[in-house]
């Protein structure tokens with residue numbers, strides 16, 4: 001089958017297949033907790049889990065690890081499914097919920113009690129943590145550890161029946177209070193939480209811990225390779241302990257890889273939630289957020305995210321990936337796939353004096369310079385045009401090399417259209433330039449001008465009468481610090497005050513106005529942009545800048 005293993009997980013799976021383990025099955029899962037939107041780190045986990053299943057002809061489940069009712073919401077469940085699909089993956093069968101196994105977990109807890117492997121403990125959280133000790137100090141056994149099986153069964157049933165207050169007691173595994181691995185010092189299996197659950201309603205008032213649930217979920221679903229991030233490495237002995245002490249139908253194995261950390265941002269749902277809750281961004285899918293839905297809205301493509309996840313590799317050593325790599329993957333993909341168009345961000349009117357006032361002349365340009373299959377677009381050229389105010393100067397002393405744009409008295413080419421000359425500037429009474437009057441050089445569409453005319457460069461333009469106005473949002477990085485959450489300061493101190501600039505009266509080619517939401521463009525000389533998914537309409541265009549053409553971030 002698969003011989004090309006480029007990372008350790010691929011190697012493990014191909015060895016397992018070669019040795020005939022798991023009856024030749026490969027089954028992974030992506031197990032988000034529905035307590036927030038997915039971020040770029042989750043994209044990595046999705047690519048790893050779904051990618052391995054794809055590569056080895058296996059299956060990947062989407063499972064909501066919903067054992068914490070208070071922080072979970074249906075909105076997150078919906079958003080997570082949408083994100084996984086958008087990235088281009090399909091889970092096997094129905095979506096799974098850890099909560100649908102609650103009855104089974106309860107039965108397994110009873111099993112542990114009957115075997116003398118679990119007990120109800122009444123220590124307060126403070127006492128319990130004191131008893132637990134710390135890494136170099138063995139813990140002390142709880143005074144409740146010696147309760148009889150009958151007493152434990154009766155107490156645990158009462159816990160389930162809601163007869164105790166929250167925090168009154170917990171169910172713990174009886175393992176080893178002296179273990180050097182803190183996770184094995186009689187970990188908690190169940191807590192009392194008098195909280196409605198988004199899936200099970202009020203059926204339960206006790207909820208399993210992550211550790212008591214995760215491996216058993218994997219076992220129930222027939223997961224063969226349970227892949228998680230390195231912080232769970234110390235939980236693996238516990239993961240295995242449960243599987244060894246319970247009559248589970250399958251024996252999954254846990255493997256860990258390094259989390260993806262990206263500089264100039266934060267990847268923690270808790271911190272991202274703060275940005276949303278404190279109104280720093282417009283929502284989880286604000287185009288500045290490192291969430292999958294935010295990046296989508298910004299104009300990222302699934303291919304760019306998958307390519308990035310591939311480029312950074314999958315390994316076992318923690319590191320920080322440069323945001324520049326993500327942006328590189330994005331530019332590469334957009335350069336190949338985005339339609340070209342023209343947009344004037346800061347309009348300056350140019351009036352062509354040697355052309356009919358009402359004339360509309362169509363000029364043609366390729367949708368993509370290197371991909372003829374994307375076809376051609378036709379662009380209306382009219383006597384009233386807009387160019388960018390930064391593309392014009394009256395300063396005739398600027399050399400041709402320094403200023404390759406339009407200078408009073410000199411020539412420039414309008415992209416895909418005529419060579420023009422700026423003849424005169426019209427101002428209002430306060431001196432502000434109202435328009436530049438110019439003349440076109442006849443016969444220069446797609447043709448060189450006569451030899452004595454040397455245009456300084458090529459600039460973009462949009463017809464002032466046939467083009468459409470647009471609101472353009474220029475997004476930049478949300479943080480101006482390389483490691484916003486790794487210093488002494490609160491990460492909120494490192495917000496980039498210039499992460500959003502809204503420009504109201506930009507002008508775009510008519511073809512842009514009729515494009516579907518989420519269509520991505522390269523606006524010539526300006527960068528990559530996309531039509532906002534939600535807020536744009538053909539008569540009130542809202543366009544997001546995805547990223548500039550070049551990496552100009554000042555490090």
Ligand code: ATP
Pocket residue numbers: 030031032033034040041042044045227228229258259260261267268269270
């Ligand atoms: P957060 O700290 O942002 O809440 P989490 O790990 O608690 O993240 P989960 O919903 O439990 O979020 O994550 C689902 C899966 O995604 C887990 O298997 C987790 O290991 C993985 N994952 C989360 N963050 C990253 C990351 N930065 N890099 C790689 N995988 C990640």
Ligand code: MG
Pocket residue numbers: 033
């Ligand atoms: Mg988690």
Ligand code: MG
Pocket residue numbers: 033269
């Ligand atoms: Mg978390």
